[in-house]
Amino acid sequence: MKNLSIISHEIALYQDAPKGHPECPERYEAIKTKIEGNFKNWSRLQAPLATREQLLGAHTKTFLEYIDETTSEVLNPVGLDPDTWAGKSGVEAASRAAGGACLAVDKVIEKDVGAAFSAMRPPGHHAEPDKAMGFCVYSSAAVAARYAQEKWGLERVAVLDFDVHHGNGTQACFWDDPSLFYASSHQMPLFPGTGKKSETGASNNIVNLPFSQGALGLDVLEGWKNYLLPSVLDFKPNLIIISAGFDAHKADPLGGLMMATEDFATLTGLILEMAHRNADNTGSFHIVSILEGGYNLSALADSVASHLGTIESFDV
Numbered sequence: 001m002k003n004l005s006i007i008s009h010e011i012a013l014y015q016d017a018p019k020g021h022p023e024c025p026e027r028y029e030a031i032k033t034k035i036e037g038n039f040k041n042w043s044r045l046q047a048p049l050a051t052r053e054q055l056l057g058a059h060t061k062t063f064l065e066y067i068d069e070t071t072s073e074v075l076n077p078v079g080l081d082p083d084t085w086a087g088k089s090g091v092e093a094a095s096r097a098a099g100g101a102c103l104a105v106d107k108v109i110e111k112d113v114g115a116a117f118s119a120m121r122p123p124g125h126h127a128e129p130d131k132a133m134g135f136c137v138y139s140s141a142a143v144a145a146r147y148a149q150e151k152w153g154l155e156r157v158a159v160l161d162f163d164v165h166h167g168n169g170t171q172a173c174f175w176d177d178p179s180l181f182y183a184s185s186h187q188m189p190l191f192p193g194t195g196k197k198s199e200t201g202a203s204n205n206i207v208n209l210p211f212s213q214g215a216l217g218l219d220v221l222e223g224w225k226n227y228l229l230p231s232v233l234d235f236k237p238n239l240i241i242i243s244a245g246f247d248a249h250k251a252d253p254l255g256g257l258m259m260a261t262e263d264f265a266t267l268t269g270l271i272l273e274m275a276h277r278n279a280d281n282t283g284s285f286h287i288v289s290i291l292e293g294g295y296n297l298s299a300l301a302d303s304v305a306s307h308l309g310t311i312e313s314f315d316v
């Protein structure tokens with residue numbers, strides 16, 4: 001694929017959570033080190049702050065005011081929930097994660113690039129319209145999806161989430177909106193506890209495929225191939241946003257699925273093949289990918305490289 005972009009910002013090197021927290025700046029550093037000097041076809045862009053309007057696409061005004069009031073003046077980070085810490089810099093990083101996802105949307109819609117990856121942290125898919133949780137402050141994928149609709153008039157946007165945890169936040173943002181589609185593979189039982197197959201959204205716009213602890217990469221790949229991707233294709237999205245979490249890797253300390261690094265390459269390839277078939281139906285081939293989880297540093301960096309390498313290898 002020609003003309004690609006990696007979006008990032010050095011604020012992601014800032015530590016807000018207590019030392020030893022798995023969602024740490026070293027995650028960003030590991031990815032940066034891995035891709036530095038490689039991926040020369042990918043232009044590098046700075047992740048901008050998300051605008052108020054962008055954040056309001058997925059979050060309530062009351063929640064945004066609460067985050068501002070709780071974090072803007074404090075020197076020490078505040079616990080927003082038992083797992084989620086943020087002070088002024090952590091909120092800036094979360095804002096740039098959401099803003100980076102929106103910039104990725106602009107770039108692919110303007111056809112400046114064929115695909116864009118936002119390598120920002122913290123992740124976003126657990127943040128609900130009125131609640132920060134699970135390391136996430138702002139729901140970046142949902143913010144970007146709504147922004148694509150409002151700014152660019154796209155009718156239908158799909159988020160595809162292969163993080164080991166279910167994206168309860170994205171699901172909550174999309175639940176009542178038939179123009180938004182959410183497809184997720186994840187481990188169950190596991191945090192956050194949502195993501196049963198029976199959770200289908202108000203208009204069958206949500207498809208969840210939970211896996212038991214110990215499920216193999218092959219199981220997850222088959223699940224996407226036979227169940228999740230055909231549902232996405234039926235939805236005919238005008239934009240595909242990948243919530244790319246790499247904590248389903250067998251080396252990850254937080255998850256119990258058994259994906260190998262090369263399985264993320266295979267899964268990325270399956271998603272892109274589906275996107276090509278979808279483009280035949282819709283005329284739109286728009287791919288945005290944003291980093292979610294992944295907590296074994298070397299597995300994370302290798303898996304991100306596999307993901308980007310596969311995107312690059314597609315001839316578009």
Ligand SMILES: [Zn+2]
Nearest residue numbers: 163165247293
């Ligand atoms: Zn996760």
